[in-house]
Amino acid sequence: MLLKVALLLSMLIQLGAAIIAVSLIRRTRYNVSWILISSGFVLMAARRLFEFSTLFWETQLVSKEDVNSWIGVFISLLLFFGLIFIRQIFNWQDRVEQIRKEGEMQTLSAVIQAEEKARQVFARDLHDGLGPLLSSIKMTVSAVDLTKLDQTNKKIIERSCTATDEVIATLKEISNNLSPHLLKNYGLTKALETFAGRLFENSFIRFEMESDIGEKRYYYDLEISLYRVISELMNNSLKHAKPQCVKLKMSEERNLLRVEYRDDGCGFDQKKQTEKGTSGMGLENIRSRIKSLNGWLYIHTKPEDGVVVTIHIPLR
Structure with a gap:
């Protein structure tokens, strides 16, 4: 009696597992590996059903051992090939992850290259545009004859030259930092x-x-x-x-x-x-x-x- 109850529970559990597995086939978009594994669950439930039936019907066309053996062989084959396909899925996922990382690196590299290119353009514009203009201003201010100026104006010109030198030095430093x-x-x-x-x-x-x-x-x-x-x-x-x-x-x-x-x-x-x-x-x-x-x-x-x-x- 205890054996019958155990077989009945086992049969119901495996039957439920088979039904759940089969119902998920559509969710997996008919994935080959899941179809094979679901078929294995179905055969496992069928074997339990066969074992349970032998408790009530003793006359059989084939022996119980032969049926169990063949069903076991088919289950093993289905699970084996199902796992092979699952491994291929994992390999594909690894490849997708690698492609994603490569894409991220390429995007980051492109952003950094664009940033550096903008820095170079800005540095060149500062150096070639503003630099000569400041040098021209310094030359103009330096050309003033200080001997003809009073002390106050002479100090203003000297401070202007000093300030222009500082601006030129700062400009060179900024340009060098940019590029x-x-x-x-x-x-x-x-x-x-x-x-x-x-x-x-x-x-x-x-x-x-x-x-x-x-x-x-x-x-x-x-x-x-x-x-x-x-x-x-x-x-x-x-x-x-x-x-x-x-x-x-x-x-x-x-x-x-x-x-x-x-x-x-x-x-x-x-x-x-x-x-x-x-x-x-x-x-x-x-x-x-x-x-x-x-x-x-x-x-x-x-x-x-x-x-x-x-x-x-x-x-x-």
Whole structure:
């Protein structure tokens, strides 16, 4: 009696599972793998129904063992091929995910390239348009005969010349920040050394740089993006961290460009800033630029413990 009840429950459960599986075939848009697996559920329910029937009808055209064996074979085949098709679905999903990531990288790269192109155009317009005009103004003011002026007007002319010199110097600095000429001409190491020298010149911050790439050149997107990233890190250190020392290390290993940036400043709590939504556009831009290069970025920091930023970029 107990065996009959157990077989009845098992039959009802497997029958319910088969009905549910078959009803989902349309939802899966008649996916081959799901059809095969549903067929396996149907055969499993049929085997339970056959086993239950043998408890009441003993006379059979074929033996119970033969029927169970053949049904088991068919179930195994259906489930095996169903799993093969499911594996193909997973492979297809992985391919779609890869295409999505590649699309994101291409989009980010296109945005960054457009931004850099706009910077270059603006820098050229400043240098070629406003630069000569300011130089002309300085020449005109300098041509004034100071001996014929009283002391007050002489001071005005001198201040005008000084102000014009400062504007020209500022213009050159803005133009260089928009489109770094040293980066184009000499590469990353020289450009970053010069940028750090100017940035930390009037501070008490000691800058140390270790690089084994020398004057080696890379493709433009990598150089300009890495230059922007490290420049942003240096600016952040100067403005917020108040460190005594900033260290930059660049090396190339196994077709991989490795960058390590660290300062001994006040650090910050990443988790709290992320929760408050105050991580800043600077860090988001840094992550976007590294992502556009298919690179990897890790930031280790905590309050009063400085910042260590590790960057790995695969080389073409």
